[in-house]
Amino acid sequence: MTPVMTLLAVEGTTSWYLIPLAGAISLVYSASRFEMTDRVLRRAGRLFVTIVGFMLLVLAVLWGLSIAL
Amino acid sequence: MIDPRVKLKNPIIAAILAYLVPGLGHLYQGRNVKAAIYFFCIMGIFTWGCSLGEAKAVYLRWDSAQGQPKTRTAGFIAQAGIGMVAIPAYVQFNRYVSQFEKENSNQTSGAVLETIDADFTGMFHHKGTGEHGPVTGRITGQRVVGQYGYGHEFTGSFVGKTPEGRDVKATLNGSTNAGSLKLGPIVTGLDDVTLTELTLKRQTPHYSGSERRFYARIVDEESRIQDLGVLEGTIPRSSTNHVLAPLSDEAMQHLHGRLGKYYELALVYTWIAGLLNVLAIWDALQGPAYGYGDEKHDEPEAEKKDAAPTAPAAA
Numbered sequence: 001m002t003p004v005m006t007l008l009a010v011e012g013t014t015s016w017y018l019i020p021l022a023g024a025i026s027l028v029y030s031a032s033r034f035e036m037t038d039r040v041l042r043r044a045g046r047l048f049v050t051i052v053g054f055m056l057l058v059l060a061v062l063w064g065l066s067i068a069l
Numbered sequence: 070m071i072d073p074r075v076k077l078k079n080p081i082i083a084a085i086l087a088y089l090v091p092g093l094g095h096l097y098q099g100r101n102v103k104a105a106i107y108f109f110c111i112m113g114i115f116t117w118g119c120s121l122g123e124a125k126a127v128y129l130r131w132d133s134a135q136g137q138p139k140t141r142t143a144g145f146i147a148q149a150g151i152g153m154v155a156i157p158a159y160v161q162f163n164r165y166v167s168q169f170e171k172e173n174s175n176q177t178s179g180a181v182l183e184t185i186d187a188d189f190t191g192m193f194h195h196k197g198t199g200e201h202g203p204v205t206g207r208i209t210g211q212r213v214v215g216q217y218g219y220g221h222e223f224t225g226s227f228v229g230k231t232p233e234g235r236d237v238k239a240t241l242n243g244s245t246n247a248g249s250l251k252l253g254p255i256v257t258g259l260d261d262v263t264l265t266e267l268t269l270k271r272q273t274p275h276y277s278g279s280e281r282r283f284y285a286r287i288v289d290e291e292s293r294i295q296d297l298g299v300l301e302g303t304i305p306r307s308s309t310n311h312v313l314a315p316l317s318d319e320a321m322q323h324l325h326g327r328l329g330k331y332y333e334l335a336l337v338y339t340w341i342a343g344l345l346n347v348l349a350i351w352d353a354l355q356g357p358a359y360g361y362g363d364e365k366h367d368e369p370e371a372e373k374k375d376a377a378p379t380a381p382a383a384a
Contacts, residue, residue, distance in 0.1 A: 035075050035362050
């Protein structure tokens with residue numbers, strides 16, 4: 001298990017709660033932009049990956065900065 | 070300009086419906102997929118948030134005490150994006166304020182504030198017999214305005230049983246001015262109390278919510294003055310008097326202490342749900358912001374495909 005995964009697996013971490021939140025935000029935001037279901041779903045998927053990817057990037061940076069602590 | 074393929078019907082009605090219940094406006098317009106997306110996503114995270122906060126994350130509070138502003142307005146503005154919750158919370162806030170004003174106005178001594186006929190759960194301590202312990206039963210009586218219009222007084226009786234099945238009967242009397250009556254308000258609010266002492270004894274937390282604190286003296290039946298002991302516990306409060314009603318400071322501290330970061334998550338979930346519904350309302354009113362969705366200029370992949378054949382020729 002990687003150190004980042006170990007961090008996420010800590011009991012009581014609230015990070016996992018952000019995943020469904022990001023999914024809901026992506027779907028609602030994309031639905032308010034377009035009418036076609038296919039387009040809404042593709043845009044929502046892309047936005048979801050962007051949001052989660054950005055959060056993982058921030059997590060990795062914070063983990064990297066905390067190694068020496 | 071709204072795409073003619075998007076049928077908005079009456080956009081004002083649709084926007085109002087979308088405000089009341091996420092997705093309802095789109096259902097009215099016949100945009101069923103969007104209605105499902107808005108309903109399940111927005112109501113999903115909202116109800117999840119409410120569940121994390123034990124249904125105490127949404128309420129309106131506007132007050133100031135001892136010159137210090139104490140408001141819960143900013144968070145409620147975000148939650149108010151969902152009308153089916155915001156409107157009852159606003160009603161509950163006004164009910165609490167009117168109840169507070171009624172109880173604190175200069176009324177004639179003896180004026181009835183409420184008649185109590187409710188199930189009781191708690192403890193009793195009888196000085197005369199030395200008995201004490203848990204008891205359940207029924208309290209009947211009246212809460213009236215105290216002497217000279219100050220405070221409240223309660224006179225009534227208790228009939229119940231101990232866990233062993235022994236009958237307990239008591240005449241009750243108490244006055245808020247003398248500190249011998251402590252009774253939670255009808256609608257939960259700022260003056261409500263949490264049952265710290267009972268929490269310690271019963272090992273179960275009690276918050277201002279579905280139960281009201283009840284504390285009164287047990288008095289001699291004939292004289293109604295001689296102090297014989299104390300009856301302390303809770304009587305139920307109807308859901309219409311506590312759901313979405315403002316919380317006390319003490320209840321808030323208990324919730325924060327027990328739920329910790331999950332209460333913060335509950336607030337964030339409900340705030341975001343309310344804000345997301347603003348997008349849904351705007352969609353019901355004005356249609357999708359970028360268009361129908363089959364426009365080529367909005368698709369980066371399509372642009373790349375279109376541009377690909379010309380690029381080598383230019384080079």
